[in-house]
Amino acid sequence: MKPTTEVEGIVLSVQDYRESDGIIRLLTQDKILSILARGIQKQTSKNRMITQVFSHVRYTIEQKENGLSLLYYGNVIDSHYKIMEDLMKSSICFVLAEVITRFHGNPTIYMLFDKCLKEFQNDDAKAYNYACLLLAQIIQKEGIAPFVDGCILCKRKDHLETLSVTDGGFLCTTCNHDRILPRSKQEMIQIRSLFKANEKDFTQLNEMFAFNLDDFIFWVEWLEKCIHFNVSSLKFLKSVQTLT
Incomplete structure (x- = not known):
């Protein structure tokens, strides 16, 4: 077996790959890894249960700088199955x-x-x-x-009444001029x-x-x-x- 490393993260997605493989997008603390999981489309795959979307998992992988890392095995820390x-x-x-x-x-x-x-x-x-x-x-x-420190158009900080997507921030009553529905305080x-x-x-x-x-x-x-x-x-x- 080639040198392996352990990684922990959350499964963001699993994409079918070739006839029976899958590509896992794993969110770790500082990056997203792409991991090849061989045979996980098969019902008999031992890794099928550890590649469910939104599961918090720990994997042993062969990590590659260029290309897909390879999943060997792992375990589920939290499955979040109710989701x-x-x-x-x-x-x-x-x-x-x-x-x-x-x-x-x-x-x-x-x-x-x-x-x-x-x-x-x-x-x-x-x-x-x-x-x-x-x-x-x-x-x-x-x-x-959005600009939320005042009115994005006139910069006044009082009488703010709504948020404008078009303008990119808060608007005061004067600058809004009834264009966008007011929001509550x-x-x-x-x-x-x-x-x-x-x-x-x-x-x-x-x-x-x-x-x-x-x-x-x-x-x-x-x-x-x-x-x-x-x-x-x-x-x-x-x-x-x-x-x-």
Whole structure:
């Protein structure tokens, strides 16, 4: 056997490859690995159960700098099986996985995705908070965060009443001029807090606010509109939303 290494992470996706193999996208603390898993499409594969999407796993692999690493064996730390039994939860997590795969990860993204999965597994509504925090981190990393320190047009800090996707930030009553529906004060505070929070603030933000599915979809669409990135799994999530 060639030299191997152990890696730990979360399975973002599994893509069929050749006749019976698969390619795993594994989110680790600092990067995304592409790993070839031989024979996992076969029902008798010993590795089939350790390559389920959204599982927290530990793998022994032959790691290659150029090309696909090769999976030898591994074990499941946490399967998050309840997520795959719920159409809404799994749809949200597939959107997150697609976004993370497109923009890559870091320790904060890894931590937020892990917490989001755990909360969904435990049927906790706070999962939406972690999902929105994760999106906010990616939006900031891409340099497309909304301006939330005042009105983006006139820079005044009072009488702020809404958020404009077109303008890229908050608008005051004068600059908005009834173009966009006003948001409540609580919503404006919540948006500002989302983009001003550092990692040390996440616990407090989680206690103070309650984000929901509409918030999550809004920030995915913000990503799409600002950098012309099509999140293909979002369409399915919206179709699931209409069923609830």
